[in-house]
Amino acid sequence: MAGIQKLPSGHFQVRYRGPDGRQHKRSFDREREARAFAGAMESNRARGEWIDPAASKVTLEELWGRWRPDAPYRASHLATYDAYWRTQVGPKLGRYPLARITKQVVQRFVSDVQRERNSAWVTEHALRLLRKLLMEAMDAELIARNPAARVRLPKKPKRHTPTVLTPQEIGALAREVPPQWRALVLVNAYGAMRWSEVVGLTVGSVDWGRRLI
Numbered sequence: 001m002a003g004i005q006k007l008p009s010g011h012f013q014v015r016y017r018g019p020d021g022r023q024h025k026r027s028f029d030r031e032r033e034a035r036a037f038a039g040a041m042e043s044n045r046a047r048g049e050w051i052d053p054a055a056s057k058v059t060l061e062e063l064w065g066r067w068r069p070d071a072p073y074r075a076s077h078l079a080t081y082d083a084y085w086r087t088q089v090g091p092k093l094g095r096y097p098l099a100r101i102t103k104q105v106v107q108r109f110v111s112d113v114q115r116e117r118n119s120a121w122v123t124e125h126a127l128r129l130l131r132k133l134l135m136e137a138m139d140a141e142l143i144a145r146n147p148a149a150r151v152r153l154p155k156k157p158k159r160h161t162p163t164v165l166t167p168q169e170i171g172a173l174a175r176e177v178p179p180q181w182r183a184l185v186l187v188n189a190y191g192a193m194r195w196s197e198v199v200g201l202t203v204g205s206v207d208w209g210r211r212l213i
Helices: 031-047 060-070 075-093 103-117 120-139 167-176 179-190 195-199
Strands: 003-006 012-017 023-028
Touching (some): 012 031, 031 103, 060 075
Antiparallel strands (some): 012 023
16 A cells, blocks of 8 residues: 655655555655555556556656657647747646656646636647647556546636627728728728738729729
């Protein structure tokens, strides 16, 4: 059975015996993280899912270094992953051994990113990368389960409902802008065209005889 001891440093050490008959130990910053790890080790052993602690000493940064060069994604996706690793996941969790990344650690990571960036979108993408890396660790049998699988995310803000102008308001707006921009306002309002198409129009785009664009 796993035992937990508070060390003079203030850390909490978990001691447990694996199926190999040897005693192993892990230290954690917080008691609840130590208890979660101890419980997980006992459960994994009972289900036959025990992982050699030597394998889970691999850090998240080392895992990223193995995964990134051959990651099967488009360049645009990889650029996004690189950005979130460089700004969020790497600085906060890169030095953590995989065995120390518990659900509590991941939840704290999510809270930290949300507090610093105040963006549910950034937080979600950072967590998505972390989940992907931990899934790779599971596939490589470095950890028994993905601690980021059921972590709560902050609520996303409701999408803004666009304001639709009435024909009278569009006419008033067209009269208020400088004369050279009136056609732009009217075409954008009534032309059913994308903004990129509107700003790309030239004199040659107009069929003056048929009065068509």
